[in-house]
Structure formats: structure tokens, C-alpha cells
Amino acid sequence: MTQTVQPAHADPAEMTPQRRVDAWLADFEAALSARDVRRAAGMFAVDSFWRDLIAFTWNIKTVEGRDGVTDMLTSRLDDIDPSGFRTSEPPEEADGVTSAWLEFETAAGRGRGHLRLTDEGAWTLLTTLYELKGHEEPRGEYRPKGAVHGADPDRRTWADQRADEDAELGYTRQPYVVVVGGGQGGIALGARLRQLGVPALVVERNPRAGDSWRNRYKTLCLHDPVWYDHLPYLPFPDTWPVFAPKDKIGDWLEMYTRVMEVPYWTSTTCTSASYDEETGEWTVRVDRDGEQITLRPKQLVLATGMSGKPNLPSFPGQERFTGDQHHSSAHPGPEAYRGKRAVVVGSNNSAHDICAALWESGADVTMVQRSSTHIVKSDSLMELGLGDLYSERAVAGGMTTQKADLTFASLPYRIMHEFQIPVYSAIAERDADFYRRLEAAGFRHDWGDDGSGLFMKYLRRGSGYYIDVGAAELVANGDIKLAHGEVRELTEDSVVLADGTELEADLVVYATGYGSMNGWAADLIGQDVADKVGKCWGLGSDTTKDPGPWEGEQRNMWKPTQQDGLWFHGGNLHQSRHYSLYLALQLKARWAGIPTPVYGLQEVHHLS
Numbered sequence: 001m002t003q004t005v006q007p008a009h010a011d012p013a014e015m016t017p018q019r020r021v022d023a024w025l026a027d028f029e030a031a032l033s034a035r036d037v038r039r040a041a042g043m044f045a046v047d048s049f050w051r052d053l054i055a056f057t058w059n060i061k062t063v064e065g066r067d068g069v070t071d072m073l074t075s076r077l078d079d080i081d082p083s084g085f086r087t088s089e090p091p092e093e094a095d096g097v098t099s100a101w102l103e104f105e106t107a108a109g110r111g112r113g114h115l116r117l118t119d120e121g122a123w124t125l126l127t128t129l130y131e132l133k134g135h136e137e138p139r140g141e142y143r144p145k146g147a148v149h150g151a152d153p154d155r156r157t158w159a160d161q162r163a164d165e166d167a168e169l170g171y172t173r174q175p176y177v178v179v180v181g182g183g184q185g186g187i188a189l190g191a192r193l194r195q196l197g198v199p200a201l202v203v204e205r206n207p208r209a210g211d212s213w214r215n216r217y218k219t220l221c222l223h224d225p226v227w228y229d230h231l232p233y234l235p236f237p238d239t240w241p242v243f244a245p246k247d248k249i250g251d252w253l254e255m256y257t258r259v260m261e262v263p264y265w266t267s268t269t270c271t272s273a274s275y276d277e278e279t280g281e282w283t284v285r286v287d288r289d290g291e292q293i294t295l296r297p298k299q300l301v302l303a304t305g306m307s308g309k310p311n312l313p314s315f316p317g318q319e320r321f322t323g324d325q326h327h328s329s330a331h332p333g334p335e336a337y338r339g340k341r342a343v344v345v346g347s348n349n350s351a352h353d354i355c356a357a358l359w360e361s362g363a364d365v366t367m368v369q370r371s372s373t374h375i376v377k378s379d380s381l382m383e384l385g386l387g388d389l390y391s392e393r394a395v396a397g398g399m400t401t402q403k404a405d406l407t408f409a410s411l412p413y414r415i416m417h418e419f420q421i422p423v424y425s426a427i428a429e430r431d432a433d434f435y436r437r438l439e440a441a442g443f444r445h446d447w448g449d450d451g452s453g454l455f456m457k458y459l460r461r462g463s464g465y466y467i468d469v470g471a472a473e474l475v476a477n478g479d480i481k482l483a484h485g486e487v488r489e490l491t492e493d494s495v496v497l498a499d500g501t502e503l504e505a506d507l508v509v510y511a512t513g514y515g516s517m518n519g520w521a522a523d524l525i526g527q528d529v530a531d532k533v534g535k536c537w538g539l540g541s542d543t544t545k546d547p548g549p550w551e552g553e554q555r556n557m558w559k560p561t562q563q564d565g566l567w568f569h570g571g572n573l574h575q576s577r578h579y580s581l582y583l584a585l586q587l588k589a590r591w592a593g594i595p596t597p598v599y600g601l602q603e604v605h606h607l608s
Contacts, residue, residue, distance in 0.1 A: 053409065056127055057599035062413065072599055099115070114407070129582070185569045186301075186303035191232055194262055230577060284300065301568070301583070352468070366503050417448075421450065434476070448464075484497075518535060534555065
């Protein structure tokens with residue numbers, strides 16, 4: 001039940017967590033209503049963080065400290081006109097911090113948020129928009145009736161209407177949004193846009209939805225647990241396995257696309273795109289199973305995977321190597337390599353999975369580790385890293401997916417590592433024997449630049465880690481051999497490392513990762529546009545592979561870019577689910593003609 005705001009300035013001796021939060025919210029709303037920016041900013045701690053997901057900024061933006069709050073409110077307060085701040089459940093207090101879940105309204109929509117309050121004021125504030133006024137999703141009590149009762153000689157059934165739409169969209173009727181890439185990101189966004197009534201079309205080069213998973217190496221499965229991986233609207237059933245195999249995920253995505261009625265073109269390759277600044281319109285050319293079609297959307301979303309294009313290295317001698325060689329993204333599986341000598345260049349997730357599958361199939365496998373890698377055992381990550389939010393234990397305790405997502409989102413990236421370091425310290429102690437054996441085998445292990453482990457590596461660079469589901473044990477046991485260093489060259493039948501070590505090989509797999517997503521923009525639109533928007537992903541933490549300056553949010557993801565009408569959508573299943581909401585609402589607002597002045601448009605510091 002929603003809590004009623006109580007009068008401010010209650011007796012300190014009677015300040016329960018509820019009264020403390022109510023008093024702060026009442027004063028904060030009064031300051032905002034009076035447009036007293038200085039007073040509102042003064043209610044934040046000196047070291048404080050306000051993270052906004054499109055509610056105040058029409059951006060995904062974190063402002064820091066009172067100066068940051070002052071600047072943002074000065075720019076945005078009149079347009080946003082926030083009101084109705086209230087708690088949505090009783091606040092809690094621990095270690096001198098009062099935490100509260102919030103609801104509020106803006107001129108454009110309705111929001112949810114989270115507040116952490118100390119004696120000094122607001123330490124962290126999260127504000128998110130979840131629906132637009134007058135454009136609510138038809139769900140719950142607003143769901144469509146479906147059947148049209150009564151007699152009608154011109155009746156068009158649901159199947160008739162769907163057939164009409166399929167025949168029209170992209171031909172006689174143009175989509176407002178074209179989403180390039182029909183993996184989990186494009187499908188989740190397509191479902192959101194469908195429910196919001198935005199004419200959108202998802203184009204996928206593969207013959208079937210879900211093929212982006214089916215086409216990966218045979219043993220691939222999710223390393224994240226099921227509770228972390230739900231899609232919008234339609235969660236996995238509670239009989240779903242904790243770690244789903246790739247083909248099962250592929251089938252789910254195909255079913256989901258049909259059930260959620262996502263307008264989705266398979267066997268469709270986007271060949272080029274260009275933007276007309278005068279008309280504010282894209283010209284997107286696609287090949288749909290041999291048919292050349294020109295689409296003219298206002299908005300173009302690249303949902304081609306957060307990792308971008310495969311990094312396929314170039315080494316002297318590759319052209320004379322007589323065996324098989326390919327990037328990990330094109331690895332067909334281990335069956336053809338029984339009894340063969342396999343060299344896998346790389347030591348992250350894909351490298352470990354592929355090495356393990358090759359070893360199981362009877363190959364002689366060597367992993368070439370070029371730099372140190374962080375490894376965490378799956379069970380430890382589930383229990384200590386994710387268990388409070390995404391687990392059966394969390395569900396039993398009343399945790400919902402929405403609340404878990406917002407809890408994650410409520411921690412500003414600037415201080416998130418401080419919460420992660422104790423988690424990985426506990427994992428290091430719990431699995432100390434494992435790490436001793438791994439390092440004794442010669443594996444170069446790290447915990448991230450500051451000891452914050454896997455999740456910060458993922459956010460900062462999207463690489464440098466492996467969630468161990470068995471392959472690391474093979475490395476520790478010596479079943480998977482280890483070599484170290486950069487590749488100098490290939491011969492007809494070997495890989496030669498920089499120190500002269502020669503590894504005989506019938507197969508070379510380049511598990512060498514992926515580039516920035518703006519590489520897809522370079523291929524599709526042009527290098528000038530790729531450089532205009534700059535690098536995707538990373539926080540500017542000035543740690544390994546995440547150069548500064550500090551940016552505070554994922555570069556270019558799920559928010560406006562320096563190129564009008566161009567958006568990037570990617571990430572794991574969790575991010576595809578959570579951030580698809582905010583991207584869809586931004587697109588819906590533009591489609592509906594709602595003003596969306598963007599505060600804090602990201603500057604470009606790095607091109608790739």
C-alpha cells in the first residue's frame with residue numbers, strides 16, 4: 001500500500017524510518033514546487049549521486065554532488081514539473097542509512113525510484129520513468145478485449161488483421177522505428193514497442209528468430225541464472241532450468257517473438273543506411289530473402305549485440321596455415337576435431353567453453369593466455385554475488401524481477417565497485433583452494449584492477465573474465481594445457497608465440513573478443529557516423545580497456561547519441577529486459593510528439 005506523506009519537521013526523538021523519509025520527501029517536493037533549486041540541491045549529501053533513467057533528463061544520466069543536482073534541476077525542473085513523491089512500501093534502516101522505494105509523477109509520466117538517506121541528506125537517489133500519461137500500455141485492467149462481440153458481415157479476425165499488418169508494414173506503411181538485429185535485445189525492444197503501439201520492425205539476417213543462439217558452438221549455455229534472464233511481460237516458467245542451453249533459449253526467443261506479436265523479418269540483411277538531416281528520416285536498404293526493399297523510418301536502433309563485431313586478429317602466416325582457423329563466434333562445435341591438436345587463442349568465457357568441449361570430444365587442447373583473466377565459480381557467484389536479488393531464495397523472500405532490477409540500478413556506477421569488493425573477497429576466501437590450484441597450473445588470475453571482480457569488468461570493458469562451469473577445473477588439473485604470450489606467426493601446422501614457443505595445431509580458434517558496437521554503424525552507415533557517436537560500452541573508469549575521463553553511464557547505450565535518430569541497444573538478457581523499457585519510452589515519446597529535451601548528451605572522447 002502506498003504510504004501517505006507526513007508533515008515535515010517531526011520531533012527527532014520520534015523519527016522512525018518512515019517519518020524520516022516522509023519529512024525529506026515533503027521538503028524536497030516543496031523545494032521543487034517552489035523552483036528553489038538551491039534548497040533542493042542542499043538536501044543532498046556533499047558526496048551524493050542522483051541517477052536518472054529518463055524521468056528528469058530524457059537521458060540515462062547520473063549527476064554527482066550538489067553542483068550536479070543544481071545544474072540538472074536548473075535545466076530541467078520547469079519542464080519536468082515533478083510532484084506526488086511518496087513511499088511505496090515501508091522504508092528500512094541499516095548501518096545509518098535509511099532506504100526507501102518511491103513513486104512520483106512528472107508532467108509527462110509516472111515514475112518509480114529509490115532513496116538512500118543519511119544524516120547529511122540524500123546519498124543516492126534513483127528516478128525512473130515507467131509509463132507516459134495518456135499512453136499507458138494496455139495491460140492488467142486495461143488489457144484489450146480481443147473478441148469483438150456482435151454480428152459483422154465485414155469481420156476481420158485476429159489472423160486476418162495480423163496478415164494485413166504483415167503485408168503492409170514496410171511496404172505500403174512505413175515503420176517509425178527499424179531495429180537492426182533480432183537477438184534478445186531486438187526482440188525485447190520489439191515487444192515493448194508493440195505494447196506501446198509504436199510502428200516498429202525488427203530485421204534479422206538469420207532464417208529464424210533465436211538463430212543467433214542456435215548458431216553458436218554446441219555446448220554454449222547461459223552462465224547467468226534463470227532469475228536474472230527473464231524477458232519483459234513473459235517470464236520463464238518456474239520449471240525452466242537454472243542455466244538454459246543455447247538451443248532452448250533459441251526456441252524460447254522464437255516462441256516469444258510470435259506470442260508477443262513482434263513485427264519481425266527473418267532472412268533480412270540490412271545493406272546500408274543514411275540519414276537526411278532536413279527530413280529527419282533514415283533511408284534503410286535491406287535484402288529480404290532476395291527482395292530489395294527500402295525502409296524510411298524516423299528512428300534506427302542497432303541491436304546487434306553489445307560486443308560489436310568479432311575481433312579477428314591478423315597474424316603473419318595465417319594464409320599458409322593448412323588446418324582450420326576461425327573466430328570463436330563461428331566455431332561449429334567439437335565433433336570434427338576428435339584426435340586433433342587444437343590451439344585456442346584467448347582465456348575468457350568463450351575460450352574456456354570451447355576448450356572444454358574440445359577436450360570432452362577427445363582433442364588435444366592448448367589455451368593461449370595473452371593477459372590475466374578473472375575467474376569465478378558459478379556456484380559462488382550465484383550464492384554470494386546474485387543470491388540476494390536473483391535466486392529462488394530471493395523469490396521466496398518476496399523479491400520481484402522489477403524490484404531486483406531497480407535495486408541494481410539504484411547503485412551509481414561511481415561507487416558500485418565498493419559494494420562488489422567485499423563480495424569477491426568472500427569468494428576468494430570460500431574458493432581459496434581452487435585459486436591456489438589454478439595459479440599453480442600457471443594460470444594468470446586477477447580480481448580486476450581494484451579487486452571488484454566480474455561484474456565491474458563486465459560493465460567497464462565487457463571482457464576479461466570467465467564464469468566457471470567446469471573448464472577452469474580442467475585447466476587446474478592440466479587436462480587443458482596452458483601457454484602464455486602473444487602470437488608471433490602461424491606456420492603450415494603450428495602457432496608460434498612471441499617467445500618462440502611452437503604449438504602444433506590442426507585447429508586454431510581465435511577467442512579474441514569483439515569490438516565496439518559503433519563498428520556496426522561504420523559498416524552500415526559510414527565511418528563518419530561511427531566517429532560522430534564514438535565508442536560504445538564502458539564507463540570511463542580509467543581502468544584496463546576502459547579509458548577515462550569518467551562518464552558515469554554506459555557509453556551510448558539505450559539513450560540518445562550524437563547522431564539524431566540513432567540508438568544502440570544491447571547487453572545480456574538482464575539488460576535487454578530492463579533497459580528496453582527506457583529505450584522504448586524514449587521512442588514512444590518521440591512518436592507521440594511529446595517534447596524530449598535531452599539533458600547531458602554524452603560527449604565523445606573515444607572513437608572505438
